[in-house]
Amino acid sequence: MKIGALAKATKTKVETVRNYEKFGLLPPPARTTSNYRDYGSDHLARLPFIRRARNLGFTLKALRELLELSDNQDQSCEAVDDIASRHLAEIDQKIDDLTTLRSELDRLIGACQHGTVGECKIIETLAPRI
Amino acid sequence: MKIGALAKATKTKVETVRNYEKFGLLPPPARTTSNYRDYGSDHLARLPFIRRARNLGFTLKALRELLELSDNQDQSCEAVDDIASRHLAEIDQKIDDLTTLRSELDRLIGACQHGTVGECKIIETLAPRI
DNA sequence: GTTTGATCCTATAGTTACTACAGGGTGCAT
DNA sequence: ATGCACCCTGTAGTAACTATAGGATCAAAC
Numbered sequence: 001m002k003i004g005a006l007a008k009a010t011k012t013k014v015e016t017v018r019n020y021e022k023f024g025l026l027p028p029p030a031r032t033t034s035n036y037r038d039y040g041s042d043h044l045a046r047l048p049f050i051r052r053a054r055n056l057g058f059t060l061k062a063l064r065e066l067l068e069l070s071d072n073q074d075q076s077c078e079a080v081d082d083i084a085s086r087h088l089a090e091i092d093q094k095i096d097d098l099t100t101l102r103s104e105l106d107r108l109i110g111a112c113q114h115g116t117v118g119e120c121k122i123i124e125t126l127a128p129r130i
Numbered sequence: 131m132k133i134g135a136l137a138k139a140t141k142t143k144v145e146t147v148r149n150y151e152k153f154g155l156l157p158p159p160a161r162t163t164s165n166y167r168d169y170g171s172d173h174l175a176r177l178p179f180i181r182r183a184r185n186l187g188f189t190l191k192a193l194r195e196l197l198e199l200s201d202n203q204d205q206s207c208e209a210v211d212d213i214a215s216r217h218l219a220e221i222d223q224k225i226d227d228l229t230t231l232r233s234e235l236d237r238l239i240g241a242c243q244h245g246t247v248g249e250c251k252i253i254e255t256l257a258p259r260i
Numbered sequence: 261g262t263t264t265g266a267t268c269c270t271a272t273a274g275t276t277a278c279t280a281c282a283g284g285g286t287g288c289a290t
Numbered sequence: 291a292t293g294c295a296c297c298c299t300g301t302a303g304t305a306a307c308t309a310t311a312g313g314a315t316c317a318a319a320c
Contacts, residue, residue, distance in 0.1 A: 004267060014268090015308060023306085034315055036268055052227050057187040060306070069238065084235040091232045095225060097182050102221045105214045108199065134296060144297090145279055153277085164286055166297055190277070 006039045010047045017047070023060050025050055025067065056094065062087070136169045140177040147177070153190050155180055155197065186224065192217070 007014045020026040021037075026046060030038045046067070053063050065083055137144045150156040151167075156176060160168045176197070183193050195213055 002268075013308065016306085018270095019307065032268095034268080036315080053231070054306085055187055056224055056227055056231075057185055081239055084238050088232065088235050088239070091228050091235070094186060095228050095232070097186055098221050098225050098228070101183070101186075102218065102225070105218050105221070108214045109211055109218070132297075143279065146277085148299095149278065162286095162297095164297080166286080184277085 001039050001044070003037045003039065006043060006047065009044060010051060012047060012051060020047075020050060020060075023064075025060060025064055131169050131174070133167045133169070136173060136177065139174060140181060142177060142181060150177075150180060150190075153194075155190060155194060 001009075003014050003017055006012075007017050017026065021028055026043060029040065029043060032038050050063060050067075053066070054060075058066070066087065069080055069083060131139075133144050133147055136142075137147050147156065148167075151158055156173060158167075159170065159173060162168050180193060180197075183196070184190075188196070196217065199213060
C-alpha cells in the first residue's frame, strides 16, 4: 500500500509517517518503480502502536527502545528485563496519576448533576506525593 | 519564594516556569523591588499539577482549559460537565492503553525469569480496537 | 492524446513546548 | 569591592510534528 492509504488507515498525517521513517521508527519500505513507498502489513501493525504510545507521552527515543524489544528477539534477558522494568515503573506512575485525575473529574461531573458545583480540587489531585 | 526555589521544589527548569507564565498557565506572581518574581503557595501547588498533566500527554492548551475549571468556580454546570466529560473519555482511553502495554511488559519480564524470552508482542498490545 | 486532479517525491520552513545561551542587573558573603 | 550565585529579558536551539513549495507520477475524463 502507498503512503496515503497507510496514513488514512492509521489516522496519521503523511508527513508524520515519513518523519517516523527518517527517525528510524518505521523501517524503510520497498519502493515502486516510480519511487513511491510501498508498505506492507508489518508497517500497518507497527504504526498504530507508535501513535498510541506517542499519545501516552513516550518520546520517539523511548519508543525506538521499546520497538527493539520487539525487533531483536535475540536480545539478552538482562537487556530485556532492564528496559522493560524501567518502562514499567514509568507506566505505573502514569496510570496512578491518570486514575486520581479521573476521580476528580468524575466527582466534578457528579457534583454538577446535583446542582452544586462546589469547590474544584483538580489541582490537588496531582499534588506531589511526599 | 523566588523562581529558583520554586523550580527546585517542583523539579522544573527555571525557563519552563517563565514559559508557563507567558502561556497563561501560571498567574504572574508579585515582583520584588528589584523586579524578581515572588511566588506564593498557590503557585507551588499549581506547578506540580501542570508538570504531571504534561507528562501524561496533555497539551498546554488542554491544561489551560482544565485549570479554568479550577479558577472560575462560577462557571455554568454545562460548561464544567462538557469539558470534564471530554477529558474523562480521553483519560479512560489512556488508562486502557497503558494497562495493556503494562501487561505485555510484565509478561516479557516474567518470561525472562523463566529463561524463555519468547515472542515479544508489544506491538499487538496497542493494536487498534475495531 | 493531453489535460485535470489526486497523489507521490524531496526539501524547507513554521508550530508547540521546552531548553540553552547571551548580555546585563541584583544581592550577599568574604 | 569583588566575586559568585541568582535574577531579568530576549533570542536561538531542540524535538516532534505540520505545512508549504516545487516538481514528478498516474488514472481518468474529455
